Amino acid sequence: MTEPTAPAALRATRLGRKFRGGWALRDCDFELPAGRVTALVGPNGAGKSTLFHLATGLLRPTEGGISVFGAEPGTPAARDRTAFLAQDKPLYPRFTVEETLRFGRELNTDFDQESAERIVRAGNIRPDVRVGTLSPGQCTRIALALAFGKRPELLLLDEPLASLDPLVRVEVMGLVMAEVADRGTTVVMSSHVLSELESVCDHVLLLQHGAVRLQGDTQQLCAEHVRITGRAEESAPDGLPAALDRAAVVESAVTGRQARALVRTSGSLGLAEDRWITETPSLEDLLLAYLRSDPARTPAPGAPEAAA
Numbered sequence: 001m002t003e004p005t006a007p008a009a010l011r012a013t014r015l016g017r018k019f020r021g022g023w024a025l026r027d028c029d030f031e032l033p034a035g036r037v038t039a040l041v042g043p044n045g046a047g048k049s050t051l052f053h054l055a056t057g058l059l060r061p062t063e064g065g066i067s068v069f070g071a072e073p074g075t076p077a078a079r080d081r082t083a084f085l086a087q088d089k090p091l092y093p094r095f096t097v098e099e100t101l102r103f104g105r106e107l108n109t110d111f112d113q114e115s116a117e118r119i120v121r122a123g124n125i126r127p128d129v130r131v132g133t134l135s136p137g138q139c140t141r142i143a144l145a146l147a148f149g150k151r152p153e154l155l156l157l158d159e160p161l162a163s164l165d166p167l168v169r170v171e172v173m174g175l176v177m178a179e180v181a182d183r184g185t186t187v188v189m190s191s192h193v194l195s196e197l198e199s200v201c202d203h204v205l206l207l208q209h210g211a212v213r214l215q216g217d218t219q220q221l222c223a224e225h226v227r228i229t230g231r232a233e234e235s236a237p238d239g240l241p242a243a244l245d246r247a248a249v250v251e252s253a254v255t256g257r258q259a260r261a262l263v264r265t266s267g268s269l270g271l272a273e274d275r276w277i278t279e280t281p282s283l284e285d286l287l288l289a290y291l292r293s294d295p296a297r298t299p300a301p302g303a304p305e306a307a308a
């Protein structure tokens with residue numbers, strides 16, 4: 001029996017945003033499923049923060065559109081269901097921690113004061129200290145407490161792990177997982193720490209140069225790719241076997257006498273098993289391969305596997 005399709009938490013159609021310097025996002029089509037944890041990844045300047053700002057109504061699209069559970073970002077229908085942890089964590093420095101949480105409660109009728117206080121207490125932050133005296137990591141904790149306290153259906157986290165020490169990063173990931181498990185919250189989280197995303201994210205949206213490079217269920221995407229390693233073919237400039245001539249090679253490299261490649265495939269590549277090792281890539285390996293490769297030379301997922 002096929003499962004009913006969950007409604008999209010975020011849906012973008014031909015989404016574009018232009019600044020004075022040019023397009024930050026252009027022609028973006030994607031659907032982020034509800035109840036899942038999506039990793040939003042891409043190099044610096046790829047358009048991740050711009051996307052968050054469009055999803056929260058802080059920016060308006062120049063072209064196309066984006067919706068939150070079917071509603072226009074920034075409208076009460078979308079705003080009430082969304083919490084956003086921005087990269088620069090805009091908090092009032094003169095407020096104490098206690099006053100900051102009270103402010104959150106006053107702005108949100110269903111504010112979960114207990115959860116917010118628990119997150120603050122776990123960081124050993126005194127309620128009477130001014131926010132302006134806290135470290136960047138401690139400010140992240142306060143901003144997270146406000147975001148979680150809102151009990152949103154959609155939690156947008158722009159680089160929540162930046163500035164956190166390793167133990168707190170693990171704790172934050174645990175908080176996100178608990179929120180998803182307990183309340184079915186949809187989470188979209190951007191991060192450059194690819195190794196830490198694999199255990200929490202089950203969906204991915206990879207942006208590059210303002211365009212969607214890769215999107216989908218993480219397990220499915222990994223299963224649709226193969227990492228091959230073997231002795232480089234001397235007769236081939238790229239070191240790869242002739243069997244891959246018409247395959248969708250995402251990236252390849254020759255180091256000494258060894259050749260490695262990441263290939264998108266839906267079936268067997270027909271490689272000699274005694275010469276080539278084939279493995280399913282990890283999410284980190286997959287994402288790094290796409291980030292390193294040239295989008296213009298890599299077939300888009302969904303395109304025919306081999307050039308005609």
Ligand SMILES: Nc1ncnc2c1ncn2[C@@H]1O[C@H](COP(=O)(O)OP(=O)(O)OP(=O)(O)O)[C@@H](O)[C@H]1O
Nearest residue numbers: 019020021024042043044045046047048049050051
């Ligand atoms: N307010 C703005 N005015 C002008 N240009 C902007 C503005 N905001 C973003 N940009 C440009 O849009 C592009 C995308 O920026 P954005 O901050 O969305 O990238 P990002 O993927 O979040 O990067 P990072 O990983 O460094 O945070 C960049 O070229 C940036 O300079």
